[in-house]
Amino acid sequence: MADGKMYASEHGQSANDEINIIQEGSNYGWPLIEGNETRDGLESPFLTTGSNETWAPSGIDSKDGHLYVASLRGTAIKLINLETGKAADSIEGHGRVRDVLIDGEEVYFITNNTDGRGQPDNDDDKLILLPGS
Ligand SMILES: [Ca+2]
Numbered sequence: 001m002a003d004g005k006m007y008a009s010e011h012g013q014s015a016n017d018e019i020n021i022i023q024e025g026s027n028y029g030w031p032l033i034e035g036n037e038t039r040d041g042l043e044s045p046f047l048t049t050g051s052n053e054t055w056a057p058s059g060i061d062s063k064d065g066h067l068y069v070a071s072l073r074g075t076a077i078k079l080i081n082l083e084t085g086k087a088a089d090s091i092e093g094h095g096r097v098r099d100v101l102i103d104g105e106e107v108y109f110i111t112n113n114t115d116g117r118g119q120p121d122n123d124d125d126k127l128i129l130l131p132g133s
C-alpha cells in the first residue's frame with residue numbers, strides 16, 4: 001500500500017475474519033488462534049470482525065487514510081480507518097465484492113455474485129467504477 005505496509009485478509013473458521021499487517025517471519029496464528037485470541041509468538045490481527053460477524057474479506061487497497069476491503073459475505077467494501085483500525089464506513093448495494101483497485105482517486109471493484117454463493121442478476125458479474133470517486 002501507499003504507506004509501505006503489506007496487508008492481508010484472512011477468513012476465520014466461523015466469523016473471526018482478520019486483516020493482518022504482514023511482517024517477514026511472523027506467524028499469524030492459523031489454525032492455533034483466530035480473532036481476538038492471543039498466544040506467545042503469534043501475531044494478533046490489525047482488525048478482526050470478532051466472533052459474531054463475518055465479512056469473508058477478499059482484495060484490499062487503500063486511499064486517503066483508509067483500507068478498502070472487498071467483502072464477499074459482507075456484500076460491501078468495508079472502509080477501515082488506518083489510524084484507529086476500526087471500520088469507518090461501507091459501500092453497499094452491489095452484492096458480493098471480490099476485489100478492489102484504487103487508481104489515483106478512482107475506486108474500481110468487481111462483484112462476484114456468480115460464484116455459487118450469491119444471488120446474481122442477469123448482468124452479473126460487473127466491473128464497477130464507484131460513482132463520484
Ligand atoms: Ca490470524
